[in-house]
Amino acid sequence: MRVEEFDYYLPEELIAKYPAQPRHSARLMVLDRKDKSIKHDIFWNLPLYLQEGDLLVFNNTKVLPARLYGKKPTGGKVEVLLTDYINKHEWYGLVGGKGIKPGLVIEVAQDLRVEVLEQVEKAKFRLRLLSEDPLKALDKHGKIPIPPYLKREEEAIDRVYYQTVFAQVEGSTAAPTASLHFSEELLQRLEDHRIKKTFVTLHVSYGTFKPVKVSNVEEHRVDPEYVKVPKETVELIKETKEKGKRVVAVGTTVVRALETAGYEPYEGWTDLYIYPGYDFKVVDALITNFHLPRSSLLFLVCAFGGKDFVLKAYEVAVKERYRFYSYGDGMLIL
Template sequence: MRVEDFDYHLPEELIAKYPITPRHNAKLMVLNRKDQSIRHDMFWNLPLYLEEGDLLVFNNSKVLPARLYGKKPTGGKVEVLLTDFITREEWYALIGGKNIKEGLQIYVGEDLIVEVLEHIESGKFKVKLLSEDPLKALDKHGKIPIPPYLRRGEEPIDRVYYQTVFAQIEGSVAAPTASLHFSEELLKRLVEYGIKKAFITLHVSYGTFKPVKVDEVELHRVDPEYVMVPKETIKLIKETKEKGKRVVAVGTTVVRALETAGFEPFEGWTELYIYPGYSFKVVDAFITNFHLPRSSLLFLVCAFGGREFILRAYQEAIKERYRFYSYGDGMLIL
């Protein structure tokens, strides 16, 4: 398959630079794979398209302020972007600056030093956060690494809205964006409609923004990411399937986590790369945002919904002035 077959033109003004408030006021496009129909609605009305007993599965990973500014012992300024969770203390990182060598200690604050452990490739390194409480120190000194296509720095609104309302386990450097539409009020409404919920953890790496640099879809690779699918979630998935109800994945991260785990609890790393031709085992329906052209996220959505149908929906979204990307509107594929 050619990567160019997953291209489309997006007018710059349709890239959502800021979040909608309240969260559930985003638009919702509803795609039905059986009759190939497209409906337009608001995210607040999501429960109307689900059935009592359906199971929504969310990613409860929490975005960390992973962009750090520090100094070398010589006084030279250095920017460190934590890109991939390994442990609370150890990360892969992109480091800007000259003479970055193993053993270098970058001073960020009196309670946080970044030590370079190993050079991986070009500007990528393995680092250790030297701190009594690394996550607390990150929260104090770091900036939220909002997506590069927003073309702006972090603002106070991002600390609230580039985070899900149920974020719990620290480790992501990018938000699971399909979940950003869920307000406390909408979650309560879903309960009233008898819709169940469960959680997985997938720590989103900066690789989610990695451009596809090959011409053939099959030749691309995604970066490994930490995943945990607990036994409670697997139990709910099995019960949902047994009752003939649907497992609804909220976001591409949840799709990859559930399809990695199958029907058994799982903790480890996933490099599952889903593109058209993939046969889905667990996921019955799928909520997602509108993704960049020629991206691995768009390949995954096309694998689930069908390339022609999805690209037709994207053209309709452009015509209807939907908002695109991380802070954009949502799509439900049934």
């Protein structure tokens, strides 16, 4: 399959620069794979498309303020973007500036320095955070790494809205965006409809958004990301399936976590790359945002919803002026 088959036209004004407020007021496109119908609604009405006993699976990762500004011992300015969680002290990251090499220590603040351990790729390095409490120091001195296509600096609103309401496990450098639409009120409404929920953890890294630079879809690779699918989640999935109900993945990261684990608890790393032709083992329905053209995220959505149907839905979304990307609207694929 050629990568250009996953291209589509998007006017720049449809890229959402700011989140919908309240979260659940974002638009929801509902795709039915059986009859190929497309309906238009909002996230608040999501319970109307699900059934009692269906199971929503969320990613409870927490976005860290992973963009740091510091200086070298010579006084030269350096920007560091932590991209891949290894542990709370060690990360992979992109370092901008001249003369970046192993052994360099970048001072961000009195209580936070960054040591360059090794060069991995051209501007990507393995880094150590030198701090008594790295996560606390990041929270204090870092900036939320909002996507570059927003074409603006971090604002106070991003600290709240570029984070899910149930974010718990620190380690992501980007939000699991499908979950951003879920307010406390919507979660309560789903519970009132007896729709169940559970969690996995996948720390979203640069690898999720890595540009596809090959011509053939099959040749692309995604970088490994930390994932945990706990025992209680696996038990709930099995119970849901036994009752003939659906496992609804909220976001592409949840799909990759569940399909990596199968029906066993799992903690480790995943580089599972899903594109059309993949045979889904666990996921029955998917909630996801509108993704960039030619991206591995769009390949995954096309694998689940059917390439022609999903790309047709994207055309409809442009025509109906849906909002795209991280702060944009979403779709439910049944």
